[in-house]
Amino acid sequence: MAEKDVQDQVNQTPEENSGVDINTDDNQSIGDSELEKLKAELDASKDKYVRLVAEFDNFRRRSAKERIETIQTAGREVIKDMLDVLDDSDRAQKQLDKSDDKQVQEGVSLVFNKLRNTLHSKGLKPMETIGKDFDADLHEAITEIPAPTEELKGKVVDEVVKGYYLNDKIIRHAKVVVGK
Known part of the structure; x- marks a missing residue:
């Protein structure tokens, strides 16, 4: 008798087998809303992954740059x-x-x-200052003197202490005399 029950269940359609009347329109709308929800979750996960990869890449570049700067200025x-x-x-x-x-x-x-x-x-390089325009970012003015010529006004006339760069960064400002 067990064989006959199994045979009857195999011959039945899925609707008859479950004993539930399935409306395909409702299933379609339930499936679509779940599909949309899953797509939204997938998009959110992809966005999160892309942002994480970008953040890690930025971290890696920043660390490499800091390492190079540390080595250069060690x-x-x-x-x-x-x-x-x-x-x-x-x-x-x-x-x-x-x-x-x-x-x-x-x-x-x-x-x-x-x-x-x-x-x-x-990596040490001396600053060239004499005859150049006075730049407060590079030079420290010790004093001002009357310029010997008109073209030396606002320019460095003399250098008291030489300025230096270390790997293109100022390590010591030049102490200069400026023409006025």
Whole structure:
């Protein structure tokens, strides 16, 4: 008898088998609203995913940029402290150029040039200031003097302390005399 019950159920249509009268129009509207809801959830999930990927990409770029800046300016404090030594070297070389002892001049010049070249290889560049327009972002005006010529008004006439860049960022402002 069990076989006959199974056979009868197989031969019945789905509506007869469930014992529920199914209206296809209602099912269609229920299915459409669920489909719309699922599409909205899918769109929201896609949007969230795209935003998350973009945010991570921005984070990765920012971290890489910060890492590069850190590497470039890692020795900033040491180089900044070496600027006083470099200034003293320039003053000493000017005095040595006045002396008659050529061997001492050459030896000391080699040492000073090696110091300059080493600092230059680490990204240190001197500012060119004399004869340029005064720029408060780059220069620190020590004093103003009457300009020797009309074209030097508002320009740097003399440099008291040299300014420097480290990897294109100002590490020390130039202390200058400005013509007025």
